[in-house]
Each structure stands twice: as structure tokens, then as C-alpha cells.
Amino acid sequence: MNALTRKTLDALGWHHASDSLAAHASPSATHMIPLVQVWERQIDEASRHGTEAVDQLTTIFVGIERQLAEAIEATMRTAAQMRSGSVTESVSGMDTARDRLLHVMSMIEEAVQANHALFDSVRNAVDAVKELSETAQSVEKIAQMTALLSINARIEAARAGAAGQGFAVVADEVRRLAAESRRESQAIMTRVARIDSVILQAADAAAQLKVRDHHLIQHSRDEIQSVLDDVGAAVQDMMQASETLGEIGQHTRASVGEALVQFQFQDRVSQRLAHVQTSLQDFSHQLEDGAPGPDQVNAMDQRLLKSYTMPDEGRIHRGEAAAEPAASGLIMF
Amino acid sequence: MSKSILIVDDSSSVRTVVGIALRGAGYDVLEAVDGADGLRQLDGRKVHLIISDVNMPNMDGLTFLKELKKRPQYKFTPVMMLTTEADESKIAIGKSEGARAWMVKPFKPELMLAAVTKLVLP
Numbered sequence A: 001m002n003a004l005t006r007k008t009l010d011a012l013g014w015h016h017a018s019d020s021l022a023a024h025a026s027p028s029a030t031h032m033i034p035l036v037q038v039w040e041r042q043i044d045e046a047s048r049h050g051t052e053a054v055d056q057l058t059t060i061f062v063g064i065e066r067q068l069a070e071a072i073e074a075t076m077r078t079a080a081q082m083r084s085g086s087v088t089e090s091v092s093g094m095d096t097a098r099d100r101l102l103h104v105m106s107m108i109e110e111a112v113q114a115n116h117a118l119f120d121s122v123r124n125a126v127d128a129v130k131e132l133s134e135t136a137q138s139v140e141k142i143a144q145m146t147a148l149l150s151i152n153a154r155i156e157a158a159r160a161g162a163a164g165q166g167f168a169v170v171a172d173e174v175r176r177l178a179a180e181s182r183r184e185s186q187a188i189m190t191r192v193a194r195i196d197s198v199i200l201q202a203a204d205a206a207a208q209l210k211v212r213d214h215h216l217i218q219h220s221r222d223e224i225q226s227v228l229d230d231v232g233a234a235v236q237d238m239m240q241a242s243e244t245l246g247e248i249g250q251h252t253r254a255s256v257g258e259a260l261v262q263f264q265f266q267d268r269v270s271q272r273l274a275h276v277q278t279s280l281q282d283f284s285h286q287l288e289d290g291a292p293g294p295d296q297v298n299a300m301d302q303r304l305l306k307s308y309t310m311p312d313e314g315r316i317h318r319g320e321a322a323a324e325p326a327a328s329g330l331i332m333f
Numbered sequence B: 001m002s003k004s005i006l007i008v009d010d011s012s013s014v015r016t017v018v019g020i021a022l023r024g025a026g027y028d029v030l031e032a033v034d035g036a037d038g039l040r041q042l043d044g045r046k047v048h049l050i051i052s053d054v055n056m057p058n059m060d061g062l063t064f065l066k067e068l069k070k071r072p073q074y075k076f077t078p079v080m081m082l083t084t085e086a087d088e089s090k091i092a093i094g095k096s097e098g099a100r101a102w103m104v105k106p107f108k109p110e111l112m113l114a115a116v117t118k119l120v121l122p
Helices: A004-010 A027-084 A085-093 A094-264 A265-288 A293-307 A311-317 B012-024 B035-042 B060-071 B088-096 B109-119
Strands: A331-332 B004-008 B028-032 B049-052 B078-082 B101-104
Touching: A027 A094, A027 A293, A027 A311, A085 B109, A094 A265, A094 B012, A094 B109, A265 B012, A293 A311, A331 B109, B004 B012, B004 B035, B004 B060, B004 B078, B012 B028, B012 B109, B028 B035, B028 B060, B035 B049, B035 B060, B049 B109, B060 B088, B078 B109, B088 B101, B101 B109
Parallel strands: B004 B028, B004 B049, B049 B078, B078 B101
Antiparallel strands: A331 B101
């Protein structure tokens, strides 16, 4: 027996020492008991519905609070990692990473420039050697022609007899100079060959440099990959944190959606109480003309029954078990 | 320019829940506490949809619907009844008076929004 029933029975002058209404109501008022019990059941159901909805809302908000705590923790964890840990060793170390990459690039540029300079030098040397070789060949050719010329001069001097004696001496001297020129040109060619050998050594050195460059490039590639891996790991961690926050946000949104459905309990409770209130006013008006008889009580019962808007109210009225309201029954016309 | 929707409901919590869902979907929302207030709020103003409760003080939702449809400028404004009322006879009256949909509370906001999307004027 609830407070309303007690007050109602008090107003009617009934006794209610025990929970049995019929046992203590005056015999002339027993026909009113079912209506009073309907009020009691409706109010109990409204109270139960309110309590249940508030319990569910509490559970939902506890869940939301927990999800927000997780979101905050995830944010703080990421922030802490960004400040001190591995994540933003790369982020706070972005400048360092950039410096490392710039250093690598600088080394590569220096190496390439050195190679260009070396190749230019070797090419210049090759050209010089070629010129030298051509000059030496020209000198040898001139020496051969000069020697041939001196032989002809010697023959002509012999034909001239005594008059050609002096010319023969000159021709001998020319032949000797031609031989010397030839020796010198051969010496030059020997030196050119030696220079050519030096150039080959330079080419070997350049080849070695090329190998070193290859290692340098490999090292640079590794270094760049390492930096990219660090940055990638940082980005991955941040993306993971972002995804976690996104998932938590979705759960929170779903929880809020559930809460929004539960908040509608207030409308249902209000309507149920409004119907009981109207019935109580009806009863109060009846009381003004004295205690209502069985027919009047039955009419009040029917008016209350007709005033219901929710199927659940009818079930509770008849003393049947309440059914959970189904969400979102939609009829499109 | 956002489309505007009038909510007519005596329950502030329902107006709040419907309003949150509609504003979140980008609609402008007007609120009225009963049918009479709904008619006052409209006052010639164009709305793209009206969502109305049925059981309200002063002027209930079905009377509001009937009064609304008497006004030429709102004759073709779609109305969705959003109510705890599940009585077949009331639903039939709502249909005959020109309601386009009848949704029984409690409602899920996403389903309510799906219905709104179908009904709202272009």
C-alpha cells in the first residue's frame, strides 16, 4: 500500500492497519477499491519507470564518463610521448631530422662536385696528352723528312764534286740534327706514355672515388630511410592515438544517443501521472456529492481507461505486467 | 540557407532531444509548447516541416493539425506526429487530417532524422 492509497483511504474514513484493503474498508466503499488500486498501480509503474530510466541514464553516463576518461588518458599519453618519448623524439626532433637530411644532401653535393672537378681535370689531361702526342709525331715526321732531305743534299754535294764539299758538311750536320730531333721526339713520346699512365692511375682513383660515392649514397639512403622510419613511427603512433580517440568518440556518441532515448521517459511518466491526476480530480468532484456509488466508480474507471494514450497504461490498468516500450514505431502515410 | 522545422510538444525534454538531433543535422529549429503556441509561432513564417505531439494542454496535436491545414499557406507543409499515442483511431484521425507520418515515442534520433529527411520540403 502506498502513500496515495493511504491518504485516499484516510479521506474516505477507512482503516488500513494491514495491507488488505478489502478487509478494512467499510462495506459501503469496497466498490471503490479497484479504482484506487488502478491509481496505485499506475503511480507505482510511473515510479518504477522513472527509477529504471534514471538507473539506465546513470549507467550510460558512467560509461560516457569512462569513455571520456579513456579519451583524456589517450590524449595525455600522446602528449607525454610528444614531450619526452619516442613519438616526438621525431616530432620535437623534426628539426634534427631535417638537419640530418640536409647534412646528407650536402655531403652528396660535395661528392658530386668533387667528382665533376676530377673528371674535368682528367678530361683536360687527356686533351693535353693528345696534343703532346700529336706534336711529338709531327716532330718525328719533320725529323724523317729532314733526314731524307739531308741524304738528297749529300747526293747532290757528291755530284758537285769539289765545289760541293762544303755543302756536304752542312748536309751531314742537318742529318745529325734530324737524328737528334727524332730521338727527342721519341723521348717526348716516352714521356707522354708515362703521363698517359699517370692519367690511367687518376682514372683508377676516380673509379675508387666512384665506389666511395656509391657507399656514401648507400649510407645516405640508409640514413634517410632511418629518419623516414622515425617520422613514420611518430605519425603511426599519432594516427593510432587519433583512431583511438575517434573510436572513443563514436562510443560516446552512441551512448549519448541511448541517453537521448532514455530522457524521453519524462514524457511518458508525465503523461501517466497526468491521466491519474485527471482521474483523481474526477474522483474529487464525485466526492463533493458524497461517496460515489458502484456505477459512478465504474464510469470513472472507464473514463480513466479511455484517457490512456500508451498501450502500456491499459495493461497496467488491467493488472497485467508492463511491457518495455518499443522505440521508434514509424508509420508513413 | 538552412531549412526550418517547428517542434510542437509540451515536454521540454522531448523538445530538447528532438532539437539536438535536428540542429545536429543542420536544420533551424522553432519550438512551441502546445498547438496554440505552435500556431502563434508560425504566424505566416515558412517552415519546411512540423513535428507535433498529440496529447498537449490548451490545444492538442490533432486540433493543431486541423487548424493548420485550414490555413492555405500551410496546406502543403508536411506534418509528422511524434507521440506516445498509439491508438489506431487517433492514428486514423491524424492521417485523415493530413499528417504525413506518425512516430511513436520513445524514438531513436537517427530514425526520426531518416523520416525527417523523407518528409522535409525541398
